[in-house]
Amino acid sequence: MKRRVIVVGGGAAGMMAAITAAKEGAEVRILEHNDRIGKKILSTGNGRCNFTNEYQTPSDYRSDEEQFPWKVISRFPYEETMCFFEELGIMGKKKNGGLYPFSEQASAVLDVLRMEVELRKINVCTGMDVKKIQITRKGFRVEGISKELGKQIFHGDALILATGSKAAPKLGSDGSGYSLAKSLGHSMIPVVPALVQLECSETFYKALAGVRVYGKVTMLVDSKTVADDTGEIQLTEYGISGIPVFQVSRFASRGLYEKQKVEAVLDFMPDISEEVFETYLKKRISERPDKKMEMFFTGVFHKKLAQVFLKRADIRPEKEAGMLTGQECKRLVQTVKKFRTTIRATKSFEQAQICAGGVNTKELYAENMESKLVKRLFFAGELVDVDGICGGYNLQWAWSSGYVAGKGAANA
Numbered sequence: 001m002k003r004r005v006i007v008v009g010g011g012a013a014g015m016m017a018a019i020t021a022a023k024e025g026a027e028v029r030i031l032e033h034n035d036r037i038g039k040k041i042l043s044t045g046n047g048r049c050n051f052t053n054e055y056q057t058p059s060d061y062r063s064d065e066e067q068f069p070w071k072v073i074s075r076f077p078y079e080e081t082m083c084f085f086e087e088l089g090i091m092g093k094k095k096n097g098g099l100y101p102f103s104e105q106a107s108a109v110l111d112v113l114r115m116e117v118e119l120r121k122i123n124v125c126t127g128m129d130v131k132k133i134q135i136t137r138k139g140f141r142v143e144g145i146s147k148e149l150g151k152q153i154f155h156g157d158a159l160i161l162a163t164g165s166k167a168a169p170k171l172g173s174d175g176s177g178y179s180l181a182k183s184l185g186h187s188m189i190p191v192v193p194a195l196v197q198l199e200c201s202e203t204f205y206k207a208l209a210g211v212r213v214y215g216k217v218t219m220l221v222d223s224k225t226v227a228d229d230t231g232e233i234q235l236t237e238y239g240i241s242g243i244p245v246f247q248v249s250r251f252a253s254r255g256l257y258e259k260q261k262v263e264a265v266l267d268f269m270p271d272i273s274e275e276v277f278e279t280y281l282k283k284r285i286s287e288r289p290d291k292k293m294e295m296f297f298t299g300v301f302h303k304k305l306a307q308v309f310l311k312r313a314d315i316r317p318e319k320e321a322g323m324l325t326g327q328e329c330k331r332l333v334q335t336v337k338k339f340r341t342t343i344r345a346t347k348s349f350e351q352a353q354i355c356a357g358g359v360n361t362k363e364l365y366a367e368n369m370e371s372k373l374v375k376r377l378f379f380a381g382e383l384v385d386v387d388g389i390c391g392g393y394n395l396q397w398a399w400s401s402g403y404v405a406g407k408g409a410a411n412a
Helices: 012-023 039-047 068-073 078-088 106-119 176-183 243-257 274-287 303-312 326-337 393-410
Strands: 004-008 027-031 092-095 098-101 123-125 128-135 140-146 150-156 158-161 188-194 198-200 212-221 224-235 239-241 262-267 339-346 354-359 377-379
Touching: 004 012, 004 140, 004 150, 004 393, 012 027, 012 106, 012 158, 012 393, 027 150, 039 106, 068 393, 078 092, 078 106, 078 393, 098 106, 128 176, 140 158, 158 176, 158 393, 176 188, 176 354, 188 243, 198 243, 212 243, 224 243, 239 243, 239 339, 243 262, 243 339, 243 354, 274 326, 303 326, 326 339, 377 393
Parallel strands: 004 027, 004 158, 027 123, 158 377
Antiparallel strands: 092 098, 128 140, 140 150, 188 354, 198 239, 198 339, 212 224, 212 262, 224 239, 262 339
C-alpha cells in the first residue's frame, strides 16, 4: 500500500516536496489556501525568477543554528537543482551567478512545476484553509475548510508543513503555518521581516529621496558590527533601501525586535581608504581653491547628497575650498566614509521579500527535515528558521528543503 503524504502549502517548497514524495512512490495530496499553487513564484526575480545561484557558501544562509541550512542544502545542492529543472524543460541563463530561465519568465518555472505535479498524479486541493491538525495512531488527521466544499477531513501517514512565512501577504503568505507548528509542540524563533527596506530617524532623508549611490552598508547592533554589504544604495524619503540594505536587514529586524540600538554606517567611497580619500580631497582643493564648497563635489556625488555632507560636516556651502582647515577636511572625510544613521524601524511584512525566524531548527533533523518531537512530521521552506541573501538563495532553500522533506516523508 502506498504511503499517504499530505503537503500543507503549495508554494515552491511544497511543490518540490510533493513532486519528490510522488517520485519516491507515495500517494500525495497538496492542500493550498490560495486559488492556485505556486502563486508567489511569479513575483520572484522581478518576474524573471532567479531560481538558484551557482555561487553557494554556508554564509549565504542564516539561522539561529548556523550549521543547519548548509547540511540541508548539501543534500540537494545547486548542481542537482540545475539537473532537476533541465529535466523539466528549463534552459538556464546565468547573470552574475544567478540562474534564470532563458525566457526570463517566472511563469515558465511555475508552468513546468505544475505540469510535473499533474504528471505525478498529485491531488491538489486549492482554496483549502487548514484549521486543525491532530496526531492519530496511524498518522495525521487534517481538518480544512473550503468555500466551495465546506469542512473537509484528510488523513495521511506523513505530513509536510510548507506553508511559507508572513512576508508578502498579497501573494498569499498569511503565517498560518506558525500556529499549526505550535499546535504540534514546536517552538518559534521570533519572526521578523527580512530582505526589507529600513526606516531611519534623521529628517534629511526627505531631501535625498530618489538618490542612488554606490556604497557599503555596515550594520551595528548595540555598537557591534553584525553584517555588511556593498552595492547600490537607494536613498528614500523614509531611509535606505537597495540590495546591500536588504542583505543586512534581517540583523536590523532582529535587533529592533529585541529593543536594541540599531545603526547603519554608510561608506560612500568604499573602494578607497580614508587616507587615500583625504589625499584626493586635498589635491582637488589645491587644483581649484576658489571653488565654492557647494560645487566642490560636482562630478563626484549627487548634488543632494553633497549638500547633506556639508551640513553634517558643519561646513558652509559658500565657503571657498582653499579656505578649508585641516580639521574641516578630516570631518568631511569622516562624513563621507563613516556616515552614521539610526535605524528606527523596518518596513512591514507587506514590503518584505522573506522573513527571518520560524520553526526552531534545533527541533528538526537536517538529514530529512523531520520533527524531533513528532514522528512523520516534516517541514520545508520559509516556515523554518532559515533565510538566504538576495540572488536565488531563498528559492534554493525551498528546493533543497522541499526535496529532503519529500524524500523523508515518502520513506518514513
